[in-house]
Amino acid sequence: MEIEIVDYKGANVVVLSGDIDMYSSPILRKQLMLLIDKKVPLLLIDFKAVSYIDSSGIATFVEGLKGMMSYGGRLKLLGIPEGIMEIFNFSKLDRVFEIYGNIDDAFNN
Amino acid sequence: MEIEIVDYKGANVVVLSGDIDMYSSPILRKQLMLLIDKKVPLLLIDFKAVSYIDSSGIATFVEGLKGMMSYGGRLKLLGIPEGIMEIFNFSKLDRVFEIYGNIDDAFNN
Amino acid sequence: MKDSAVIIIPSHPRYLSVVRAVTVRMGELCGMADAELEDVKLAVDEACSNVIKYAYGGNTDKRIVVRFKITQKGFEVVIEDSGLKADIDSLKGRSLSDVRPGGLGIHLIRRAFDVVDFDDKKKRGNRLRLIRYMKEKNGD
Amino acid sequence: MKDSAVIIIPSHPRYLSVVRAVTVRMGELCGMADAELEDVKLAVDEACSNVIKYAYGGNTDKRIVVRFKITQKGFEVVIEDSGLKADIDSLKGRSLSDVRPGGLGIHLIRRAFDVVDFDDKKKRGNRLRLIRYMKEKNGD
Ligand SMILES: Nc1ncnc2c1ncn2[C@@H]1O[C@H](COP(=O)(O)OP(=O)(O)O)[C@@H](O)[C@H]1O
Ligand SMILES: Nc1ncnc2c1ncn2[C@@H]1O[C@H](COP(=O)(O)OP(=O)(O)O)[C@@H](O)[C@H]1O
Numbered sequence: 001m002e003i004e005i006v007d008y009k010g011a012n013v014v015v016l017s018g019d020i021d022m023y024s025s026p027i028l029r030k031q032l033m034l035l036i037d038k039k040v041p042l043l044l045i046d047f048k049a050v051s052y053i054d055s056s057g058i059a060t061f062v063e064g065l066k067g068m069m070s071y072g073g074r075l076k077l078l079g080i081p082e083g084i085m086e087i088f089n090f091s092k093l094d095r096v097f098e099i100y101g102n103i104d105d106a107f108n109n
Numbered sequence: 110m111e112i113e114i115v116d117y118k119g120a121n122v123v124v125l126s127g128d129i130d131m132y133s134s135p136i137l138r139k140q141l142m143l144l145i146d147k148k149v150p151l152l153l154i155d156f157k158a159v160s161y162i163d164s165s166g167i168a169t170f171v172e173g174l175k176g177m178m179s180y181g182g183r184l185k186l187l188g189i190p191e192g193i194m195e196i197f198n199f200s201k202l203d204r205v206f207e208i209y210g211n212i213d214d215a216f217n218n
Numbered sequence: 219m220k221d222s223a224v225i226i227i228p229s230h231p232r233y234l235s236v237v238r239a240v241t242v243r244m245g246e247l248c249g250m251a252d253a254e255l256e257d258v259k260l261a262v263d264e265a266c267s268n269v270i271k272y273a274y275g276g277n278t279d280k281r282i283v284v285r286f287k288i289t290q291k292g293f294e295v296v297i298e299d300s301g302l303k304a305d306i307d308s309l310k311g312r313s314l315s316d317v318r319p320g321g322l323g324i325h326l327i328r329r330a331f332d333v334v335d336f337d338d339k340k341k342r343g344n345r346l347r348l349i350r351y352m353k354e355k356n357g358d
Numbered sequence: 359m360k361d362s363a364v365i366i367i368p369s370h371p372r373y374l375s376v377v378r379a380v381t382v383r384m385g386e387l388c389g390m391a392d393a394e395l396e397d398v399k400l401a402v403d404e405a406c407s408n409v410i411k412y413a414y415g416g417n418t419d420k421r422i423v424v425r426f427k428i429t430q431k432g433f434e435v436v437i438e439d440s441g442l443k444a445d446i447d448s449l450k451g452r453s454l455s456d457v458r459p460g461g462l463g464i465h466l467i468r469r470a471f472d473v474v475d476f477d478d479k480k481k482r483g484n485r486l487r488l489i490r491y492m493k494e495k496n497g498d
Contacts, residue, residue, distance in 0.1 A: 091322050164466060192396050219421050
């Protein structure tokens with residue numbers, strides 16, 4: 001997994017690529033927590049280049065969401081590939097996360 | 110490996126994809142030999158979607174080339190990806206095969 | 219050793235990518251479609267992650283042995299460790315409507331495999347047996 | 359079993375894709391770049407193909423054991439079979455300027471690995487040891 005943090009109109013976008021598994025998700029968790037500790041109001045996660053996610057990756061986002069909700073921040077997921085969306089659906093987390101097709105939709109809604 | 114045989118302006122084009130290894134090259138060999146037994150004058154091999162080739166695959170083409178040369182036929186390779194070209198170069202077979210960038214170049218030369 | 223393969227890795231999460239790669243290749247040899255491959259890959263990864271977390275308590279230099287077998291009936295994966303015995307009763311995931319981190323792995327394993335069973339006969343450690351029955355293919 | 363992995367396959371060419379997949383993943387864990395990965399993948403495949411062809415004479419239901427080890431010095435791959443002993447003297451490829459099918463495998467193995475060595479101590483079968491020394495990386 002690679003993590004890149006870029007700016008989009010003043011919002012933080014976490015651009016992920018590769019496999020998010022039990023090996024890489026602690027690294028992801030650390031990056032998310034750094035941002036959440038700063039109480040960023042909006043965090044966009046770009047999934048376009050994510051090839052794989054396991055339950056530890058899913059758990060990391062659930063934790064991130066809870067962290068952000070605690071101070072009224074918003075976590076938005078975007079560009080989730082079909083195979084990965086399927087896991088969000090299966091785990092019923094599609095109802096819990098804000099999920100968007102692309103960065104503009106995520107930013108404007 | 111997948112093999113598809115298509116027609117291009119009356120010439121046979123063997124379109125290959127995937128891995129050519131000790132498992133798949135006997136299947137490829139059989140297909141080539143069917144065409145060579147018919148003494149086709151021109152055979153184009155499209156490598157664009159080939160992801161891997163080992164020495165058994167290379168040997169299959171050397172054999173095919175020899176078969177075609179025996180009756181004056183021409184075997185032309187095209188669209189060879191960089192990593193695979195590297196193996197033709199290493200084995201000095203780039204000097205032995207007719208190698209072209211794309212199907213038009215292969216057909217017209 | 220017809221139609222089977224074995225991969226042995228250390229109980230470190232960085233080797234999970236190796237197990238996933240083998241799982242996908244073996245699934246391909248078994249004739250699985252892409253969506254099936256994804257499900258089975260995830261399930262085997264989850265089972266191995268659980269071995270690292272629970273059987274080995276996070277210890278990363280133990281061994282995990284994963285056996286794959288392609289049979290007439292389907293695809294079998296057996297995962298062995300020499301760690302703490304799993305408490306079968308604790309082996310249930312959370313209710314999926316209870317949103318919290320964790321508790322998803324078991325569901326993902328059960329989704330991909332028809333049989334999910336710890337072998338009682340194993341004395342030390344665990345032997346988890348997973349079987350996915352393959353649907354008969356048209357024309358086969 | 360720190361930093362090592364073992365894959366065991368039947369001596370059937372259809373399992374070579376499994377060995378290639380493991381080789382690539384292990385090479386990645388070793389920090390190899392794409393071009394290196396390709397070379398090493400091909401070399402390990404060629405060595406296993408030779409086991410099937412020569413040590414096992416084409417017999418497809420024997421076993422091949424491939425061990426991978428990531429060390430400080432580099433990447434080590436040990437390939438074991440229980441087939442016919444290799445005649446070390448016949449173990450040379452053709453001259454590359456002699457164009458004919460075959461005789462390329464050994465060259466491809468030697469290109470990827472600094473050490474290519476049969477272990478004399480093995481009684482039955484063969485144990486081929488391959489080592490690729492890793493260049494020190496800048497800044498590491
Ligand atoms: N290999 C195992 N050995 C012992 N206990 C296990 C094992 N796998 C799972 N468990 C138990 O089953 C529970 C559910 O597992 P799982 O659905 O993977 O969720 P998680 O690991 O995220 O809690 C775990 O919390 C654990 O108590
Ligand atoms: N594992 C092996 N056991 C016995 N002999 C081998 C083995 N590998 C290679 N050889 C010998 O080395 C020769 C060269 O091998 P190689 O370069 O792979 O070419 P090829 O297999 O195409 O002839 C072979 O022809 C064979 O005689």
